[in-house]
Amino acid sequence: MLELENLKKSFDNKLVLNNINLKIRNREIVSVFGPPGSGKSTLLNLIQGLITGDCGRILLDGKDIMSVAQEERQVNIVFRDFDFVWDWSVYKNITYPLKERPVSTMSEVNSLIQFMGLDSLLTQKLIQISGEDRLKVALVKTMTMRPKALLLDEPFRFLTRSGSDSVRQCIRDILRYYNICALVTGSRYEDVCSFSDRVFCLKEGILTPFQELNDRSHTARRHLFVKRHSKNPRPPIDSEKKSVRINM
Template sequence: MLELEHIQKAFDGVPVLKDLSLQVEDGEIVSILGPSGCGKTTLLNIILGIVDADQGEIRYSGEDLTRTPMEKRGFNIVFQDYALFPNLNVQQNITYGLRNKPGISSREEVDELIDLLGLREHLGKRIDQLSGGQKQRVALARTLVMKPRILLLDEPLSALDGVIKESIKDRIKTIAREYHLTTIIVTHDPEEALTLSDRVLIIDQGSISQYARPDEIVHQPRNDFVRKFILRQLEIKRGNIYALFGDRPQLAGEAV
């Protein structure tokens, strides 16, 4: 279990995260959702260890990680731009981290990941020969061979659309289930969060507006911010969402 208690962070005296506490269960997929500037990327960076919290505690399986440096936390991230090495082919990118830690994943485990992510036919290709979805799968494989305790994803679907986007969503869910891998995703897209996650954390101006299962958020939004942010942004995608969660709830002030 990942536990955050009373996390606070400010930049140049401006509060970004305000007394934020939550728990993420082992093997759970959690999306951090909110508008630009709400603090979701700062929270991801604090969990990863890139940024230190001003106040509060971070624990994983009871171990205090608040002041533990990033390289010793055992958490790995896939960045929005993939951060692949253009001078290496797909196979070399996937196994790059194993150069320094060759015992983490066996050859069989690497092959299993390559097949799970559908990358076998692309192993000899250069990165500039890949589509956006293929690059995302390579970035996932490169991270997963290092066997992270927690997988962090920064806007993993933002550059994708259509069938490719749905395929990557399915692969992320499959990986989380098969490897029982706690996965935390930052996104600005309510549809992504609601269809990908076990629970969704909605942040507004550095505070938690709601932290709940997707069906609870759709049918029992805690406040007007959640109602407006979720429901109004989903109007253009209502077919996908309401097929899963049922009829659209009413916004405050709307006629029934």
């Protein structure tokens, strides 16, 4: 569970985040939308530890992590422009971080690769694959670090509708399997509504629940998304699957 209590952040005496309070349960997806410059990325960077807050607390499974180093927080972010070495192969981008922090076994990594359907792309460079597959690579790379909370900064903005739906379902399956939570940002309500358990609006530093979440229209859209993907459920992640063989 991820909890934010009375978080504040200012830049040059301008209040960007004003008394942010939020609780996200495991397996829950909470989304925050707002216009550019509203503080969405600042909120994610603060949670991950890339910047420091002015005051408040960040609790992960009941532990205050505000003073914990970024690499030890067990909170990982998928950046909006990703964090790739673009002329490296898909496989090298995924596995390179494990050289410094081997928190996942290669069997676990290979299972994630298979689960995301990336088996046939492992020797390709990142510049050669689609936006949907790039996001899947970023998700696999992030999950190899075994986070307890997943942050995604406007992950769907460059994807097609079908690509977005496919990745959304992958994310939800991952949260269920690993029993973790996710905080997702988007510029528009339409980007996150059917995908989220709860939606908030961030404007002028203030986070407020979005009223439409309780409307029948939102409920209908979310049920349609779940129904659409429940017809062909994805197989569970199996860490004992045969390893993917790579010819580098």
